[in-house]
Amino acid sequence: MHKVWRSVCYRWIMRSKHAISLLSYPKINLALDILGRDESGYHIVQTVMHEVRGGLYDEVQIETRDDEKILLRCDNSEVPVGSESVMMRAVRYMQQLARREDAAAQIRGATIFLKKRIPIAAGLGGGSSNIAAILKGLAQLWGVEDCVFDFAREFGCDVPFFLFGGTALGEHYGEKITTLPPLPSSKGGALQFEIIDTGMQVKSEDAYARLDLKKCGSNTAMTEKMIAGLKSDDLRAVFENLHNDFEMALPGEIYGSQNPAEKILLAGSGGSKVRIRYL
Structure with a gap:
């Protein structure tokens, strides 16, 4: 469990x-x-x-x-x-x-x-x-x-x-490191985080070794939109642009969610996951 x-x-x-x-x-x-x-x-x-x-x-x-x-x-x-x-x-x-x-x-x-x-x-x-x-x-x-x-x-x-x-x-x-504004809150809504310990340990070097670099780096525009959302107090923009290239290294794992108000991401290089809910 x-x-x-x-x-x-x-x-x-x-x-x-x-x-x-x-x-x-x-x-x-x-x-x-x-x-x-x-x-x-x-x-x-x-x-x-x-x-x-x-x-x-x-x-x-x-x-x-x-x-x-x-x-x-x-x-x-x-x-x-x-x-x-x-x-x-x-x-x-x-x-x-x-x-x-x-x-x-x-x-x-x-x-x-x-x-x-x-x-x-x-x-x-x-x-x-x-x-x-x-x-x-x-x-x-x-x-x-x-x-x-x-x-x-x-x-x-x-x-x-x-x-x-x-x-x-x-x-x-x-x-x-460049500090960014805190997660937006002034326009209502919030993000709730649930860290899920899968019991799987993944060394960073092993996660990097499994990557196909040709498939990575294609979501930089999403990162730019997320940063813009942080700076403009737009929580929805932050939520909609959540992503992690390391998920390509573990294709058998299940990410995402059928609930439009939540997303499940790999935590860093794995193996924990995080459920992020838009409240």
Whole structure:
């Protein structure tokens, strides 16, 4: 049976001088165009991303330490937290950068615990969201907020987006971020999101490998209409132009809906899906 989370937007954060707790939310791609591949082998994309602040989230708890150790733990054994993991490398880099930024501050270590709820390898950006939350938390505790965005892309192309949140256009590999207006609401109506955990894990590199690039990138006009809708407060234009090129990589899956007031999309590169209702 698929697990379903409905969007009920709220925000919660706890902070003291030596500890902080942040919620780490998933994202969905309202539009995702794969435009080709460059000489490095990386794929060029254009995507409208939206952070879903609702009932599905991870929690990041951080406490500073009196020594220089970094202890990183997670309640899900599938999440890599070892010394060579991307998450640990990001924390170490942040620690070194903080020391360079303020040599007199005596930046030390941290104990970090991740409560994991966002499905893994599901196209929801959970790992990038976790890294962004950890970097934001450490930056606040260590007083070096201004430097985080400059290196965030080194630890995941979605990490810069999660530092902003909201709704944004991602270009190049997805790491070049332009903030967009929030989802329209002033003209009535709303979009409701249900993230559906199919239980299927899909690595991004595998999803890209299955694509026929000749069939991708044909919906860029829809992305332009969606962005125009965001800027003109036209929710209908946003809803009518939802699309994801990665759905071509999983042709056996069922997308769309017979209900004209809802659509079912692949979440990112999969394997979760998202049901979007126009209310």
